[in-house]
Amino acid sequence: MFTVSRRSVPAAMVAGLLSIALAACGGGTTKDSASSAAPAAPASSAPAKADPNAPIKEGLKIAFLPKQINNPYETIVDKAGIEAAAEFKAEAKEVGPSDASASSQVSYINTLTQQGHDAILIAANDANAVCGPLQQARAKGTKIVSYDSDASKECRDLFINQANSEEIGRSQVKLLSELIGGKGEVAILSATANATNQNTWIEFMKDELGKPEYKDMKLVKVAYGDDDDQKSFQETQGLLQAYPDLKGIISPTTVGISAAARYISGSKYKGEVVLTGLGTPNQMRQFVKDKTVEKFALWNPKDLGYLASYAAAALASGQITGAEGEVLKAGKLGERTIGKDGEIILGPPFTFDASNIDQFDF
Incomplete structure (x- = not known):
């Protein structure tokens, strides 16, 4: 449904768009991609050194927490992230509020923390309002990846930015x-x-x-x-x-x-x-x-969700810690280097007009 069609797209445009490719959700709603593998052990909250050769753990529990559950854009992002999680045999779901108010995500963070999720991926409605609950989650070993809209940098491990x-x-x-x-x-x-x-x-x-x-x-x-x-x-x-x-x-x-x-x-x-x-x-x-x-x-919202999902898995598996200079292995998107303040950039935006809009389907 959200696949980018290549049809008659010139090769250079396809390469550019798909490498960058080219700015959110009702209470209790979930979308699951479950694995039959045994759940992974909870992550340790102690400081760890990255092991880039470590395998991704099977059975990781990750959750996407968008700005609001019914936002069409974030539905695309989260659906792609959930589909990516199936590639590394994780259990993934989307949960979130029906409104985008500053504190609407707090109760969901608390619940996901209590449920022992290995990673929470959040598009923050308010960078500061979610900070305390995210810190509590991190203290219990949960890895935090913000995407689309960043949380305060001291409250998460990585930020997947759709573009500079x-x-x-x-x-x-x-x-x-x-x-x-x-x-x-x-x-x-x-x-x-x-x-x-x-x-x-x-x-x-x-x-x-x-x-x-x-x-x-x-x-x-x-x-x-x-x-x-x-x-x-x-x-x-x-x-x-x-x-x-x-x-x-x-x-x-x-x-x-x-x-x-x-x-x-x-x-x-x-x-x-x-x-x-x-x-x-x-x-x-x-x-x-x-x-x-x-x-x-x-940008391509599917690629944003995909990249965020792999980032969460790499963090929870010890492949990366979120430090500047580390390299994330992001499946079909290849390797991405972590920049300052734990930021990974998907790529520059792409302009759509009448000459090219029919070449894309997302």
Whole structure:
């Protein structure tokens, strides 16, 4: 369902997209990929030295904790991570809240810790709100991998970043500037006000807009749709009504960009206000084809989940500790070197438009 189709994609594009490839969930809901192997022994909380030649333990218990359980983007990420876990014979599931509030993930972290999971993978709604519970989990030997939206670095072992944060933020401004001719009022439609990834990207967007080449572009508002489809739809309407001279909107969230596109496509603003941001091809295809959206960007969310899953397994098996310079063996994605502060970057974003969007299916 989420496979990237190669169809007529040029070889260079396929290689580039799949190596990078180209910015979340109801209570008690789970998606399992269980193994019949015996459960692994709980990980030790004592400091350990990496053994890159250690095999991945069979029967590891890992759990994905997205921003919210019904976010389409994070469903793709987590499903791919669960499928990856089957490759190394682990038990994997997805659990999470139905809203993306700051503290909504805390009870899930506590439950997963009590259940003795070897690793928790979290897209943090609030970097600080989840820190205490994650520290308690680590004290009991659970490895913590953040993905998509980072937790505070002292509260996790690794962060799997979909792309360089600075590159995401600056590239979004450059793309919008290209589309509106470098002139006019612009707005940002974000997810939640406390989302680590969104706030980091927005800071780089603001910094980019401060450069001389963008002197004719003015940021008038940062609005928050809370990664809720209806609220994002309403916030789009509010922006367009409040700022009649608005020329462009950046929505660096898959929920926000699709909701904004849905509103604009049926309004008088279609063809007048430019929308870009981060979305999946399947979400945005109809809006590209009806010319509501010309260009948008993303990485491959399947690869993000896959990479995060292998990172969790490598940590729990002692292959890596999360130290800078260590090398993660990530299955079909190859080797990735751990950078500063325990960060691994998937790769740069990819731009989708009418010329290539039918070549992808995720």
